[in-house]
Amino acid sequence: MVSEAGSCAPVPDDLILRAPKVLLHDHLDGGMRPETIIELARESGYADLPESEPAALARWFSEAAFSGSLERYLETFRHTVGVTQTAQALRRVARECALDLAADGVVYAEVRFAPELHLEQGLTERDAVDEVLSGFTEGTRLAQEQGQGIRMGLLLTAMRTATHSRQIAELVVEYRDRGVVGFDIAGAEAGFPPTRHLDAFEYLRRENAHFTIHAGEAFGLPSIWEAIQWCGADRLGHGVRIVDDIEIAPDGTPHLGRLASYVRDRRIPLEMCPSSNVQTGAADSIEHHPIGLLRRLGFRVTVNTDNRLMSGTTMTREMTLLSDAFGYGLDDLEWFTINAMKSAFLPFDDRLTIINDRIKPGYAELRAILADRLS
Numbered sequence: 001m002v003s004e005a006g007s008c009a010p011v012p013d014d015l016i017l018r019a020p021k022v023l024l025h026d027h028l029d030g031g032m033r034p035e036t037i038i039e040l041a042r043e044s045g046y047a048d049l050p051e052s053e054p055a056a057l058a059r060w061f062s063e064a065a066f067s068g069s070l071e072r073y074l075e076t077f078r079h080t081v082g083v084t085q086t087a088q089a090l091r092r093v094a095r096e097c098a099l100d101l102a103a104d105g106v107v108y109a110e111v112r113f114a115p116e117l118h119l120e121q122g123l124t125e126r127d128a129v130d131e132v133l134s135g136f137t138e139g140t141r142l143a144q145e146q147g148q149g150i151r152m153g154l155l156l157t158a159m160r161t162a163t164h165s166r167q168i169a170e171l172v173v174e175y176r177d178r179g180v181v182g183f184d185i186a187g188a189e190a191g192f193p194p195t196r197h198l199d200a201f202e203y204l205r206r207e208n209a210h211f212t213i214h215a216g217e218a219f220g221l222p223s224i225w226e227a228i229q230w231c232g233a234d235r236l237g238h239g240v241r242i243v244d245d246i247e248i249a250p251d252g253t254p255h256l257g258r259l260a261s262y263v264r265d266r267r268i269p270l271e272m273c274p275s276s277n278v279q280t281g282a283a284d285s286i287e288h289h290p291i292g293l294l295r296r297l298g299f300r301v302t303v304n305t306d307n308r309l310m311s312g313t314t315m316t317r318e319m320t321l322l323s324d325a326f327g328y329g330l331d332d333l334e335w336f337t338i339n340a341m342k343s344a345f346l347p348f349d350d351r352l353t354i355i356n357d358r359i360k361p362g363y364a365e366l367r368a369i370l371a372d373r374l375s
Contacts, residue, residue, distance in 0.1 A: 010323040011330055013316075015370060019333055020362035021106045021315040022340035022354075023304055024212075025237055025271035027157075027186075028113035028132065029080040030307025031100070032093050034058040040083035040092070049079055058312065065279050065310035073279075076310055085121040087131045094135025095142070102143035102150035104314045107358045108344060111136075112155035112184050115171065116164050125171060129156065133179045151354070153181035153345060155212070158200065160187040165200035173207045181345035183211035184237065193223065194231045201231040210234050210345040212271065216241040217282050225259055228268065235343060239263070239270035240282040243290040246297075254297060264299050269343035273306035274321060275313045287325045295332070302340040330370065334363040 011019075034054040041049050051057040064072045084090050094111075101109050113132060115125035123131075136152040143150050156172050158165035165185060172183045183204055185197055194201070194213050204211050215227035217238035224242055227233040236242075245257035256264065263270075272291050277283040283290060294301050303318050305311065319336075322328050341355050 009329070010320075010327060011333065012370070012373075013320055015330070015366050016319050016323065016333070017105055017316045018362075019105055019316075019319070019330070019366060020337060020359045021104065021319070022302075022337050022344065022359070023101060023106050023109040023111075023315055024235070024269070024302055024340050024343060025273055025304035025306055026097075026101075026109060026111045027307050028093060028097060028111050029077055029084060029117070030310055031097055031111075031305070032080050032084075032309055033096055033100070034061070034309070036093060036096060037080060037083055040089050041079075044083055044086065044089070046079075046083050048082065058309070061309050062312045065307070073310070080309070081117050085118055085123065087123065087127060090118060090123075090128060090131040091135040091138070094132040095139040096135075098136050098139025098150060098152050099143055100308075101152075101315075102139070102146075102148035104316050106150055106315055107362075108151045108153070108341060108346075108354055110153040110155050110181060110345060112157045112186075114157040114159055114186070115168065116159065116162065125167070129154070129171060129175055129180065133175075136179065149358075152179070154179050155182045155184045155345075156180055157184040157186050158197065160185045160192040160194065160197065160214075162187075165197040166203060169200040169203050169209070169211075172204065172211075173209055176209060181210065182234075183209065184214065186214045186237070194227050194233075198231065201233075205232055212237050215239060217277070217280060221245055221259060224263070228263070233268075234345070235269040235271055236263075237271050238273060238277065238282065239268075240272060240277050240290055242270065242299075243293060246293065254293070256297070264297065267300045269300045269302055269339065270294065271302055271304050273304045273311075274318055275311040276306035279311060286321045289325075291322065292326050295326075295336075300339055300343060301336065302343060303336045304340075330363055330367055334359065337363075 034057040051060050061076050064076050115128040118128045156168050158168040212235040213227040213233040214237035216224040220241045221244050242260050245260035247255045274286055274289050305313050341351050
């Protein structure tokens, strides 16, 4: 049975670390290791890093992300993108991404990056995609050798402030049998609605390709409505502001508006990133994050990291924060995980195999361990 928020004691940290996890919303350039950034900067001659020691650099990224200044937050990506302009750099950060996620208990991950941001030193967009896929392959192999099996999928991101979305969409279709599982658009929502990229979305739909859209994080319900009803998004990146279409009566009864009802009824997945949402002001705190209400109402909610470096986070940390804030038990964490796996851009049989072979047995083992501790 699924527990209500606050009805269970939080899950012990060591069990959350061991829990099988599925990650759908994670940016490659937002999850790099600080020491790797420093080494890549030294190798490439990039001289603009604000700090030269890993601990200090990690602290700078975190403080910049939590500064409340959008300009300073965006500056963080200038540095991570700045040091990943070569084939070797992209392959390395992709390999390390797979290894880091596997060590965190992630059994399936969809990681996204924008090829158009890595062309300053002669790479083509295809070169960038090839190198990231090669890095994922290397990292997956090394993780498997360490007994940490993980499957990686790549999402190609187009910047909503640019005009390359159709070109990136065509790359998604070209590479969809080689590890690219879908398409995404990201960047500033206000002033840059997803409908500016209808040509890309219509092309993807004609080609039976999957896509997600960053929506409902900074801008609100119009962004969500356009992403779904005009563009046909399979999933919503964040989607936090769907709560603006839910009213809570004085007696505590929730009343869903037409859009919120549609999102819930159609089981449209919400790629929620609790720590990141607090950073960007989309949520006041973890304890007041809309995920608590949306989970109780049965929306297709998933838990994600967004930018592990900027948020100083992992999937283990995100789940721990939610367990502590809402009293979520293992049943709840499994529910989030199966939601994510059901929503992955993989063939149905592959999703079912991961659920039945990795997720359910993994949580069953954790329940047995917890029961033994409590007996």
